[in-house]
Amino acid sequence: MSFAELQKKARQEWDELQNGDIPQIIVGTATCGRSAGAMAVIKAFEDALKEKGVQAVIVEVGCIGPCYAEPLVNIAKPGKAVIAYRNVTKAMAAELVDSYLIGDDPLPHYTLGTIGEKTVEGIPRILDTPSFKPQERRVFRNCGIIDPTNINHYLANEGYAGLNKALGMTQEAVVDEMKRSGLRGRGGGGFPAGRKWEAGLKAKGSQKYVVCNADEGDPGAFMDRAVIEGDPHSVIEGMIIAGYAIGADTGYIYVRAEYPLAIRRLERAIKQAHEKGFLGKNILGTDFSFDINIFPGAGAFVCGESTALTLSIEGKRGMPRVAPRPRTTEAGLYDKPTLLNNVKTFSSAPMIITRGAEWFASVGTEKSTGTAIFALTGKVNNCGLIEVPMGITLREIIFDIGGGIADGGKFKAVQTGGPSGGCLPEALLDTPIDYDSLDAAGSIMGSGGMVVMDEKTCMVDVARYFLDFTEIESCGQCVPCRLGTKQLLDILKDICKGKGKKKDLELLVELSHSVHGGSVCGLGQTAANPVLSTIRYFRDEYEAHINDKCCPAKVCKPLIAFHILEDKCAGCTLCARSCPVSAISGEKKKVHVIDQKLCVQCGVCMEKCPKKFSAVECVSPKEKIMEVA
Amino acid sequence: MHERLSEVLSPYKGRRDALIPILQNVQAEIGYLPDEAMLEIAKTTGLPESRVYAVASFYAQFRFKPRGRHTIMVCRGTACHVRGAEKILEETERALGIVEGETTEDKKYTLETVACIGCCALAPCIMIDEDVEAKLTPKMVSEILDGRAE
Numbered sequence: 073m074s075f076a077e078l079q080k081k082a083r084q085e086w087d088e089l090q091n092g093d094i095p096q097i098i099v100g101t102a103t104c105g106r107s108a109g110a111m112a113v114i115k116a117f118e119d120a121l122k123e124k125g126v127q128a129v130i131v132e133v134g135c136i137g138p139c140y141a142e143p144l145v146n147i148a149k150p151g152k153a154v155i156a157y158r159n160v161t162k163a164m165a166a167e168l169v170d171s172y173l174i175g176d177d178p179l180p181h182y183t184l185g186t187i188g189e190k191t192v193e194g195i196p197r198i199l200d201t202p203s204f205k206p207q208e209r210r211v212f213r214n215c216g217i218i219d220p221t222n223i224n225h226y227l228a229n230e231g232y233a234g235l236n237k238a239l240g241m242t243q244e245a246v247v248d249e250m251k252r253s254g255l256r257g258r259g260g261g262g263f264p265a266g267r268k269w270e271a272g273l274k275a276k277g278s279q280k281y282v283v284c285n286a287d288e289g290d291p292g293a294f295m296d297r298a299v300i301e302g303d304p305h306s307v308i309e310g311m312i313i314a315g316y317a318i319g320a321d322t323g324y325i326y327v328r329a330e331y332p333l334a335i336r337r338l339e340r341a342i343k344q345a346h347e348k349g350f351l352g353k354n355i356l357g358t359d360f361s362f363d364i365n366i367f368p369g370a371g372a373f374v375c376g377e378s379t380a381l382t383l384s385i386e387g388k389r390g391m392p393r394v395a396p397r398p399r400t401t402e403a404g405l406y407d408k409p410t411l412l413n414n415v416k417t418f419s420s421a422p423m424i425i426t427r428g429a430e431w432f433a434s435v436g437t438e439k440s441t442g443t444a445i446f447a448l449t450g451k452v453n454n455c456g457l458i459e460v461p462m463g464i465t466l467r468e469i470i471f472d473i474g475g476g477i478a479d480g481g482k483f484k485a486v487q488t489g490g491p492s493g494g495c496l497p498e499a500l501l502d503t504p505i506d507y508d509s510l511d512a513a514g515s516i517m518g519s520g521g522m523v524v525m526d527e528k529t530c531m532v533d534v535a536r537y538f539l540d541f542t543e544i545e546s547c548g549q550c551v552p553c554r555l556g557t558k559q560l561l562d563i564l565k566d567i568c569k570g571k572g573k574k575k576d577l578e579l580l581v582e583l584s585h586s587v588h589g590g591s592v593c594g595l596g597q598t599a600a601n602p603v604l605s606t607i608r609y610f611r612d613e614y615e616a617h618i619n620d621k622c623c624p625a626k627v628c629k630p631l632i633a634f635h636i637l638e639d640k641c642a643g644c645t646l647c648a649r650s651c652p653v654s655a656i657s658g659e660k661k662k663v664h665v666i667d668q669k670l671c672v673q674c675g676v677c678m679e680k681c682p683k684k685f686s687a688v689e690c691v692s693p694k695e696k697i698m699e700v701a
Numbered sequence: 702m703h704e705r706l707s708e709v710l711s712p713y714k715g716r717r718d719a720l721i722p723i724l725q726n727v728q729a730e731i732g733y734l735p736d737e738a739m740l741e742i743a744k745t746t747g748l749p750e751s752r753v754y755a756v757a758s759f760y761a762q763f764r765f766k767p768r769g770r771h772t773i774m775v776c777r778g779t780a781c782h783v784r785g786a787e788k789i790l791e792e793t794e795r796a797l798g799i800v801e802g803e804t805t806e807d808k809k810y811t812l813e814t815v816a817c818i819g820c821c822a823l824a825p826c827i828m829i830d831e832d833v834e835a836k837l838t839p840k841m842v843s844e845i846l847d848g849r850a851e
Contacts, residue, residue: 103833104822104823107823107834291780291782294817294821331819368722373816385721447822450779450780523780529783534782537779676839
């Protein structure tokens with residue numbers, strides 16, 4: 073079948089589903105949806121439909137982003153606007169079948185908004201809400217819209233059109249289109265993707281490889297998983313286009329073993345692409361052949377580094393190659409020319425080819441074109457995945473899209489770029505998001521983790537947390553990284569314990585520069601960024617720990633103490649009963665007391681104490697207890 | 702064990718490049734990588750035993766001790782950390798009576814931590830086998846564990 077015929081058939085199937093007489097119930101069942109209970113909601117819909125004898129199709133889709141609203145269900149009634157429902161429960165499922173599928177009341181109080189052109193009175197269009205208005209969905213174009221297990225849904229929405237067009241172009245023209253788009257590598261480094269593709273094309277050798285880096289190991293980032301789970305074919309199509317552009321016949325997707333659903337979605341998508349003739353021998357009747365293998369990563373953060381990743385596929389320890397070394401595009405996997413890009417970079421390629429470089433560069437800034445995807449998490453109201461034009465400010469992201477700080481808290485810092493990034497304070501909230509501005513502020517774009525912190529987050533503890541991570545993940549071959557991260561961590565641990573010394577801050581800075589300068593790969597070179605950025609912007613917190621033995625955020629256990637306020641304690645005994653170390657004594661209806669010698673600062677008493685009493689107080693430094701007592 | 706091992710290894714004779722998938726498949730079949738399996742893998746692939754061990758010990762996924770029937774992974778991602786993952790870990794350790802890296806005496810659970818599950822918006826969370834339990838409080842941990850059948 074020709075591409076035009078495949079596309080026509082797929083569009084027919086898609087149109088029938090969209091414009092048919094049967095209502096659709098569209099449920100987001102990516103990992104986040106499932107964790108929030110989407111599968112139970114599907115079951116509840118099925119039961120209710122059966123019981124009431126109502127006809128409807130249930131379609132499973134990926135994630136459209138607003139994780140805070142999961143489980144998310146869209147209902148499309150024939151001729152009506154598609155309505156998105158948030159935080160759907162089993163009970164709501166039954167209610168929706170009654171009120172909206174059988175009746176005609178869309179229950180506006182349950183909705184997030186409407187999707188598409190049509191509107192319903194009393195419900196806003198999702199794209200007009202503050203959370204979505206600044207967004208621009210490109211890499212996420214299909215996520216949460218199409219059924220990721222149905223290749224026809226992808227085909228009907230511009231899918232494989234980029235490949236079809238690319239196969240009619242010269243390899244040079246494909247590379248040129250990528251170059252002109254200005255797309256920079258979305259894995260975090262920000263290297264111009266077109267230049268990498270050009271190097272791959274120019275590299276000499278009959279055997280070349282295309283490798284997709286889906287080893288998303290940054291704690292705090294999960295967009296690659298969402299793209300694979302929600303739109304696997306876009307990644308596969310991007311890889312095939314790349315294979316054609318550089319003259320490779322084999323591709324590998326290196327994907328984390330911790331993402332079982334993503335792996336299953338890829339396996340299925342690859343099989344379907346074979347069946348339709350987009351993978352395998354003589355793709356779409358040309359003499360270009362390409363195949364893709366999935367390689368489940370075995371759990372090593374350093375394998376996100378390109379040379380470590382290729383060694384890992386070869387079955388070796390994933391230790392970055394020592395400089396001077398050839399570029400991966402010249403000698404990568406099995407020492408053959410290898411084009412290695414991130415999931416989002418490959419997923420961007422089909423639309424660049426289909427719609428053109430100018431279209432792609434029409435949003436973003438001059439040096440950072442297109443959109444950026446962030447995993448907005450931490451102490452923010454609207455957690456989730458967002459896609460925004462480059463150049464938007466941190467403030468717009470956190471306060472407009474993110475809806476501000478959770479639980480009425482106060483903003484303190486935002487951490488971008490994962491363990492290689494930095495923490496930025498309130499004064500830098502108007503920093504525009506692009507590779508160069510974030511770099512100048514002492515952080516990085518990285519893979520797009522964005523963790524918001526409030527005044528209950530201790531910045532010394534955050535630095536310690538990241539060093540704990542990099543120290544474990546250091547592969548160990550560069551001494552400054554292996555031992556330097558350990559020393560940094562030990563000093564930070566001491567400070568958190570109240571054992572910090574006056575000279576520690578200087579020492580941390582000096583050591584940070586040594587680790588940076590003495591490591592061959594990105595992990596070591598950036599490992600100290602969380603330390604440097606927190607010292608730069610939150611020096612007073614370090615000083616409070618060191619000089620006053622005080623943790624202002626009341627996080628570092630050795631520096632805090634809990635005690636019960638006499639005038640507020642009603643003697644309900646809840647705290648005493650839940651204390652894991654039996655440190656609380658007191659009789660019913662009488663004031664309770666915490667034995668400071670036994671207390672392990674777990675905070676369970678504070679959590680258990682009913683809000684109306686709020687009798688448990690946390691203080692720092694510990695000596696404050698004496699003052700109160 | 703020998704038969705299961707040879708069945709898993711049969712397609713990999715001499716496949717030095719497939720070491721990681723081999724280790725993954727053997728672990729999936731047996732649950733961990735006992736000495737016997739490591740030696741057999743070396744023989745099948747033709748790699749030195751030291752090399753098989755060097756690779757297996759480099760990656761967090763591989764275990765050299767038997768595991769419980771279920772694995773609990775407490776996420777220590779950044780989002781989970783700022784939302785109290787440490788307390789969740791402590792509570793899980795307390796509820797199971799073991800610490801991170803150990804297996805309960807009845808071999809029901811093995812407790813581990815993971816750098817990030819990727820459910821950051823639902824932090825803090827843990828993963829029990831393939832199920833993610835989200836938005837946890839320390840209180841919920843024992844409720845979840847108590848509510849689980851074999």
